[in-house]
Amino acid sequence: MxxxxxxxxxxxxxxxxxxxxxxxxxxxxxxxxxxxxxxxxxxxxxxxxxxxxxxxxxxxxxxxxxxxxxxxxxxxxxxxxxxxxxxxxTPAPREPAPGAPVVVLDQPRHLGNVGAVIRLAAGMDAGGVLTVGTVDPWHPNVLRAAAGLHYATAVTRRDSAASLPGDRPLYALDPAGVDIRRLRIPDDAMLAFGSERGGLSAEVRGRAEVLVSLPMRAGVSSYNLAT
Missing domain, CATH: 3.30.1330 (60s Ribosomal Protein L30; Chain: A;)
Structure with a gap:
């Protein structure tokens, strides 16, 4: 070389x-x-x-x-x-596309999991992925896990829940929420996921319009997403 x-x-x-x-x-x-x-x-x-x-x-x-x-x-x-x-x-963070759901990762920690979420969101043609907190969603380890699919969807970071888009309803995943099978979630909704261990932050939980729960078999403690 x-x-x-x-x-x-x-x-x-x-x-x-x-x-x-x-x-x-x-x-x-x-x-x-x-x-x-x-x-x-x-x-x-x-x-x-x-x-x-x-x-x-x-x-x-x-x-x-x-x-x-x-x-x-x-x-x-x-x-x-x-x-x-x-x-x-060149990194290309951009605002989420209108008319499609957006994934919000609340205080994620595991870079590989963030990348896996971005990869899935891109494959499902979601409006984008927003991370709340200090983790850089354009970190090399996130890009590696996402197989470069950052460019197929909007990927950007927000410092806090207060800076999330105000023109989209926020549905937050929480065990105390309404069973997702009973809801019709709007196409432009934001779906917020907390960490596996800590769940949603108080800030995101308080900002949510609706708390939503996922069905889970008895004896299973959690789903792995943005830990």
Missing amino acids: SDEIAGRWRRLADETVLLDGFHALKHALRFGADVRSAVAADRGAALGLARELAPDLVETVDALLVEVGPEGLATLVSRPHPTGVAALA
Whole structure:
């Protein structure tokens, strides 16, 4: 790997987010990400993945990828992905799309779980995912777990429940709430989930218009979501 490639990567790192692995790069490109740099331990192998898994992106990936070798990749990324691909892209937080439900994660802690929620929300064509608290939803570990699907939906952070959108009804998941099977939730609702151990914060609970409960078999203590 040349010093020029390494230097450019390090300069871009401060203003971009890491797309760790081929799948993250694939999804980011499909949903319009501004990919500033992309590298591979083995360019031929990465293009083989593109031909197999993303034939629509072969030309784009071919134009972007620079081979840096396994050692070069290890100097750029602390924990190289098994696919041997990494990229840097401009983050793109945006406001949730109207007319579709929004997931609110209240004080999440587990970065992998946040990424899993974003991945599911993108697949379900939700309006977006908002996190309340200090966790950065664009953290590399979140992006890795979400497989780069941040670019397929709105993903942004709010400091507090008070800064959540005021034009959407807030339905908060809580064991004391109304059984979700008895409700019709509006298309533009926000659905707030607390942590597995702590549940909803008092702030989000107090802001909610409706408390909603999920059916759960006796003897099961909790569902794993945003712990």
